[in-house]
Amino acid sequence: MNIRQLKFFCQTSLTGTFSATARDEGVTVQAVSKSIHELEGEVGGPLFDRSAPPRARMRVSPTPGERTKRRPRAARSSSRHTEAAMTRIAIVTGASSGLGAELVRQLAEGTFGPLDQIWTVSRHARQTSPLVRPFALDLTDPASFDALEDALRETPGARVVLLANNAGFGTFGDFADMPAPDNAAMARLLMLAPVELTYRTLPFMGPGSRVLNVSSVAAFMPQPQLATYSAAKRFVLDFSRALDAELGDVDIHVTALCPRFMRTAFLDHAGANDVAARMSRLTGFEDAGRVAERGLAAARAGRALCIPSASMRALYLATKLLPYPLALAAERALMG
């Protein structure tokens, strides 16, 4: 294979589809079964434009006018080759405790179908099952996104079948009293990290891939004493639903998961515990295992919104019907 052909493959395929594409083209598989970094080293320069937007690099990238329900037979048969060469990866952020640890446990049990690897991302990541590949990364640091994208590029046949943007913390209290680093870190972790990770992983997704974004019932309406947190979770909710509408035609779905309080380390970090205690009196607690189960089922089914608790579904509806001052007054009355 010459350099021109190689560049063609790199521009038209994702990392992991080299082998299948090459086989289809009658080219020796060994010639291309190397990582992009190795190939780039050999040719002495970048093989494709990394700044190109994800759609330009996605395997399924129809423009709206090109969208069809069924792909042509040729495309279907070549994708059978691709399936065989795929490394099916689920990525879970905030996997070291609470809801993230539950998601990983259930994924390792096969709840989401067969997986080759589960990538867990948090500052204290560790190996919890043979499938797990831990990444000890701080997601408020932009270098972490590069590290994950590079790892995907270096994995032969990487196909992200699930990205669970779950890492998060919330600090309760008056905004004016909060240390500035808390607010900035919350904004970066809760909003920037899901946006960046979704953008970086989209080129490694295909039909059937799913994004599960952990929002919260705090997203339903602006929450005094949780101003940054509730606004950030609203961002996650709206971002997820809009993205789901954009990507649904190519069978990539994005689910916003809105749990109520869970007894996890989240509450240890939350600061003003009296506020947390009063709020949890209003919403009650739910089990992280059950939330993980519901979230994964909703993602598999391609649902845009998952509110696991029935009472919180009623609250969601109420916040849509009531004017904000009235909804807030009702919430304050209930919280005492």
Ligand SMILES: NC(=O)c1ccc[n+]([C@@H]2O[C@H](COP(=O)([O-])OP(=O)(O)OC[C@H]3O[C@@H](n4cnc5c(N)ncnc54)[C@H](OP(=O)(O)O)[C@@H]3O)[C@@H](O)[C@H]2O)c1
């Ligand atoms: N618990 C609740 O009441 C509740 C309710 C609704 C929504 N949620 C949401 O559910 C999600 C999971 O929270 P949880 O309840 O499971 O809390 P948790 O037990 O405290 O877990 C939070 C996870 O986020 C990770 N994390 C925190 N800062 C990070 C950073 N800078 N970089 C990378 N990872 C980081 C933590 O790992 P390291 O410390 O190892 O980095 C941990 O794995 C969060 O998005 C939270 O907002 C929680």
